[in-house]
Amino acid sequence: QVQLLESGPGVVKPSGTLSLTCAVSGASISNTNWWTWVRQPPGKGLEWIGEVYHSGLTNYNPSLKSRVTISVDRSKNQFSVRLNSLTAADTAVYYCATYSPGAGVAHKYWGRGTLVTVSS
C-alpha cells in the first residue's frame, strides 16, 4: 500500500516561495509511476500543478509553469514542489498523489493534503 505524506510550512508571505515535500512509503519512487502535485483553494475545485518522473522529467500546468518547479530525490524516496511569487490566490490545500499511466490507472493514492495560507 502506497502512502504519501506532505510536509512544509502552513503560512507563507506574499511574494515569497512555497516549498513542500512529499515522502513516499510502500513503493519506490523509481518505479514506473508519475508523482503529482494537485491543489484545491478553499471551497473550490481541484487544480493539477504538475508531475515528475523518477528520471527528473517533468510536466507542468501552463498557467503555473513560469512559477513552479517539481523535483525528485530518489535517495530519500520523496519529491517536492516549489512555487514562487506567491499571492493570496495560491492559498489552497496542496496534495501529492501518484498514478500509473502505463497501466492506465489514474490517481489512486493521495496524501492527506496540507493547507498553505499566503498571508503577511
Added chain:
Amino acid sequence: EIVLTQSPGTLSLSPGERATLSCRASQSVNSNYLAWYQQKPGQTPRLLIYGASTRATGIPDRFSGSGSGADFTLTIGRLEPEDFAVYYCQQYGSSPITFGQGTRLEIK
C-alpha cells in the same frame, strides 16, 4: 489543453434514486483515460473509476462509468446516504492533466 465540463453543477436526489453525472471534453480523451473521483468535505479525493469504466479497488458495484471519446457518464445505481458528495472527472491521457469543475450531489 482539454477542458472538461461537468453537468449538472448540482444534483438533488433522494437515497435509493439513480444518479447520472455527465462529463464532456473539449476534444477526444486519449486512450479513454478518464477518471471519476468522489470528495467529501475535509477529505482527500477518492478514485472511483479509471479508464472510463473500470472500478477502482473496493468501489461498490453501484458505481459505474461509461462513455468514450469526448462524452462520459458516471452512474450511481441506487444512492446510499454516504454517496452524497462532490464528484470530479479528470482526464489523464494528455498533458496538462485537467479536472472538471465538479458536480455536487446533495440530498433532496
